[in-house]
Every structure is written in C-alpha cells, then in structure tokens.
Amino acid sequence: MKKQSRTVARHRQSESPEPRHLPLVDILVDTQAELQELVVASGLKVLEAMLEDDRTAVCGPRYAHQPDRHAYRAGHAPSEVVLGGRKVAIRRPRVRRDGEEVPLPTAQAFANADPLNQRVVNQMLIGVATRQYARSLEPLGADVGTRGASKSAVSRRFVAQTQAQLDAWRATPLDALDLAVLLIDGVQVGGHCIVVALGIDTTGAKHALGLWEGATENATVCQGLLTNLTSRGLRTDRSLLVIVDGAKALDTAVTQTFGRAAVAQRCQVHKARNILEHLPEAQRPWVKAILARAYTNTNVKTAKRLLQDLARRLDTDYPSAAASVREGLDETLTVLGLGLSERLQRSLATTNAIESLLSRTRHVKRNVKRWRGGTMVLRWVAAGVL
Numbered sequence: 001m002k003k004q005s006r007t008v009a010r011h012r013q014s015e016s017p018e019p020r021h022l023p024l025v026d027i028l029v030d031t032q033a034e035l036q037e038l039v040v041a042s043g044l045k046v047l048e049a050m051l052e053d054d055r056t057a058v059c060g061p062r063y064a065h066q067p068d069r070h071a072y073r074a075g076h077a078p079s080e081v082v083l084g085g086r087k088v089a090i091r092r093p094r095v096r097r098d099g100e101e102v103p104l105p106t107a108q109a110f111a112n113a114d115p116l117n118q119r120v121v122n123q124m125l126i127g128v129a130t131r132q133y134a135r136s137l138e139p140l141g142a143d144v145g146t147r148g149a150s151k152s153a154v155s156r157r158f159v160a161q162t163q164a165q166l167d168a169w170r171a172t173p174l175d176a177l178d179l180a181v182l183l184i185d186g187v188q189v190g191g192h193c194i195v196v197a198l199g200i201d202t203t204g205a206k207h208a209l210g211l212w213e214g215a216t217e218n219a220t221v222c223q224g225l226l227t228n229l230t231s232r233g234l235r236t237d238r239s240l241l242v243i244v245d246g247a248k249a250l251d252t253a254v255t256q257t258f259g260r261a262a263v264a265q266r267c268q269v270h271k272a273r274n275i276l277e278h279l280p281e282a283q284r285p286w287v288k289a290i291l292a293r294a295y296t297n298t299n300v301k302t303a304k305r306l307l308q309d310l311a312r313r314l315d316t317d318y319p320s321a322a323a324s325v326r327e328g329l330d331e332t333l334t335v336l337g338l339g340l341s342e343r344l345q346r347s348l349a350t351t352n353a354i355e356s357l358l359s360r361t362r363h364v365k366r367n368v369k370r371w372r373g374g375t376m377v378l379r380w381v382a383a384g385v386l
Contacts, residue, residue, distance in 0.1 A: 048090070054104040055093040071097040079107065162379040169382055170210055175233025178202045182209075183243045183354040184225070184250055186217040187361055187381070190371030193217045194361075194381050195225050198354040208357060208385050209234070213374045222253035230257065239263055241338075245270040245351050246328060266331040267351040268295045271324075278321035279314075287314075287321070295349060300337045304329065360384040 059073050060066045072095070079092035095102040181200035186193050193216050197209040210228055214221030230236055236258050243265045244250040254262050272291045276284050290310045297303040307329055314322035335348045347353070361384045371377055 050106045051093050051104055054106050055095050058095050058097075058102060058104075071095050071102055074101075159379070162383045165386055166379050166382040169208070169386060170228065171232070173233050174199075174209060174229060175235070177207060177234075179207075179234070179240060181241045181243065181348060183351055184222070184254070185245055185351050185354045185358060186247075187358045189361060189365055189381055190368070190377045192371075192374050192377045193221060194377060195221055196354065196358060196381075196385065197225055197229060198357055200353070206353065206357075211378065211381060211385070213378050217247055217249055219249040219252045222249050223256065226253050226257040236261060241265055241334070241348065243267060243348060243351055243354075246274070263334060264331045265334040265348060266328045267349075268332050269350045269352070271328065271332050275321055275324045278324055279318055283318070295332070296346075297336065298342075300333055303333050303336055307332075357385055 055073060056062070058071045060069055062073070074094040074096040076091040077094050079090055080087040092107055093104065095104065177199060178201050179199040180202050183198045183200075184195065186195045188194075193214050194211055195214070195217060196211045199207045199209050201207065210225060210232075212221055212225035212228065214224070226234075239261055240258060240263065242254050242258065242262045244254065245267045251264070254264065268291075272288065272295070275291065276288060279287060287310065290306060294303040294306040294310075297306070307325055311322040311325040311329075314325065332349075335345050338345075340348065361381050368376075368380065
C-alpha cells in the first residue's frame with residue numbers, strides 16, 4: 001500500500017498546475033510594450049498627478065465651497081517638460097489669479113532646459129553626431145509627442161550651452177584661489193593655437209583657469225591669457241612655481257607678468273625629448289640613462305654636474321645636442337631644490353598634469369569634420385576641458 005500511494009503521489013506531483021502571472025507581467029504581455037515605454041508612461045501619469053496636486057494646493061479641493069479663495073482653475077494648456085534628452089508634450093493644469101497666470105512649482109522644475117542642454121553637450125562630446133542624437137535616446141512610445149531632438153535643434157542647443165560655459169569660465173574670479181603652481185601649455189585645434197592655464201592650489205586641487213586663442217603659440221597670445229587671468233584676480237605678488245614646456249613665448253610672457261615672483265620649472269620630458277631628437281638612434285640609450293639619473297637625483301649639485309658632464313661628452317660629435325643640454329639647464333632642476341617629496345617632485349617636474357587635461361581635446365577634434373573659426377574652436381575645447 002505504501003508503495004502504491006507513493007506512486008500516485010509522484011504522478012500527481014508531475015501534473016504541473018497552470019502558470020500564474022503577476023498583474024504587471026500580464027500588462028507587459030497584453031500590451032507588448034517595452035519596459036522603457038511603460039516607465040515613461042507611468043512617469044508622465046505621476047507628473048500629471050503632481051501638477052494637479054500643485055493646483056489643488058493653490059485653488060483648494062475641486063468643487064469645494066471656499067469664499068476666501070483667491071485663485072481658480074482655468075482648464076489645461078499645451079506645455080512641455082524635459083524628459084530623456086528631449087522635450088515631451090503634456091497638458092498642463094492652469095491656475096489664474098487677478099487676471100494673471102499662476103506658475104505651478106512642478107511645471108517650472110520640469111520645464112528647466114538645463115539638463116537637456118547638458119545632455120546634448122555630453123552626447124556630442126562622446127562622438128554622437130547631431131543627426132544621430134535622436135537615435136541615441138531611449139524610446140518613449142509612439143503616442144508621446146516630442147521635439148527638440150532634430151539636427152538643427154541639437155546644434156542650436158550645443159552652441160548656446162557651450163558658449164555659456166565658455167563665457168562663465170572666462171569670467172570666473174580667481175582671487176579666492178590660493179595657488180602654488182601654474183602650468184601653461186598650448187594645443188593646435190582646427191588651425192588655431194589654444195593656450196590653456198591650469199592651477200594647483202596649496203591643498204593639491206587642480207583648477208582649469210582659462211584659455212586664449214591665436215594663430216601660433218607666440219608671446220602676444222600667451223600674454224593675452226595671463227592678462228585675462230590677472231584681471232580676474234590671479235595674484236602676481238608672491239612666489240609661484242610656473243611649469244612650462246620651454247617655449248620662448250611662454251617664458252617671455254611669464255617674466256613680464258610675474259617678474260621675480262615666478263619660479264620657473266622647465267618640463268623635463270620636453271627637454272629630454274628635444275635633446276634626444278638631436279642624436280642618432282644608436283646614441284640615445286646612454287644619453288637617456290644619464291638624463292634620467294640627473295632628473296631623479298635628490299641633490300641639485302650632483303644633478304647639475306651630471307648634465308654638464310653630458311654636454312661636454314656631446315660637444316665634439318653632437319654639438320647641437322650639447323647646446324640643448326645646456327639651454328635652460330638650471331630651470332630643469334628647479335624642483336630638486338624645493339625640498340619636496342619624491343612623488344611630488346616627479347609630478348611637478350613635467351607638464352603632464354596640463355597635458356592630461358589637454359588630451360581630452362583629442363577626442364573632441366575627431367568629432368568635428370569642419371572648423372568654422374576660432375570661436376567654434378574655443379567652445380569645443382572649453383567643453384572638452386571642463
């Protein structure tokens with residue numbers, strides 16, 4: 001009997017009951033809607049409820065008798081909110097008082113175009129073309145009215161937002177910054193030279209300070225950048241470590257602006273590269289090894305002696321390389337005499353910090369097929385840097 005009952009039980013267990021679904025699953029199956037579209041539709045319903053709550057807070061409950069009520073319902077009006085990188089059409093509840101429209105807080109918050117503008121900038125900076133912007137957005141459903149994702153609309157928003165960012169950046173006061181280090185470097189974009197300044201404060205925080213545009217990295221362009229920085233409050237009356245790549249134009253502008261307050265450090269990477277370019281491949285390894293020993297030495301006198309000996313060894317066969325070693329020799333060793341930690345000394349011996357900042361412009365340059373003047377270049381570079 002036991003064996004038979006177990007067999008019957010196993011047979012009954014093998015008969016699976018009809019599958020049961022949660023209500024949400026039934027909705028998805030019945031409507032065949034994408035999850036994203038369902039979320040958007042639900043979100044818009046919640047938004048409508050929030051707008052109606054705003055109106056109730058101002059006008060009181062619907063159909064309630066309120067003799068002291070000062071505002072009244074005025075139907076609905078077509079409106080738009082920012083959602084998913086575009087503008088979405090909604091029916092906005094209206095409230096009027098004393099013959100004027102009363103703004104609803106929720107409507108004002110969702111109508112703010114700033115998130116949309118920033119979304120456009122972010123998409124274009126990662127390589128999304130204006131004509132592809134609409135396809136990069138999440139689906140909202142065929143019954144949701146949208147606009148603001150066309151090629152022309154996206155282009156207008158990008159230009160307006162990047163110009164606003166550039167203007168705000170170039171007008172930001174600098175007098176509150178306690179800077180200890182200033183780095184200056186240039187980058188070629190669209191046939192224009194953009195000179196950029198980066199500051200490092202006494203806490204180690206980095207600040208992109210500003211940029212200037214010109215045809216080449218000449219003294220006038222560099223001076224224009226520094227004049228802009230000083231007009232915004234950059235202090236020139238105290239010592240500041242200024243790290244440059246060795247360009248004469250930068251040296252001239254820095255000296256004119258800061259005078260003796262500037263403690264110059266020549267980028268060791270640029271200097272080593274310049275020296276090695278004067279040598280044949282076979283001679284580069286041993287010269288590179290001596291340069292590395294000098295630039296990482298903890299004693300300024302020892303490092304200087306290593307470089308002077310190197311220059312003498314190169315004098316006869318490679319005089320141009322020897323001249324490059326001697327040119328700006330002391331300025332390549334400035335950080336060695338500041339009593340810095342090894343890590344900080346290595347960091348401040350080169351312009352790597354600002355070159356890392358400028359490296360963001362490489363991707364920006366790939367996104368543009370045709371440059372239309374210096375203003376466009378400035379906007380794109382600022383967008384990439386910021």
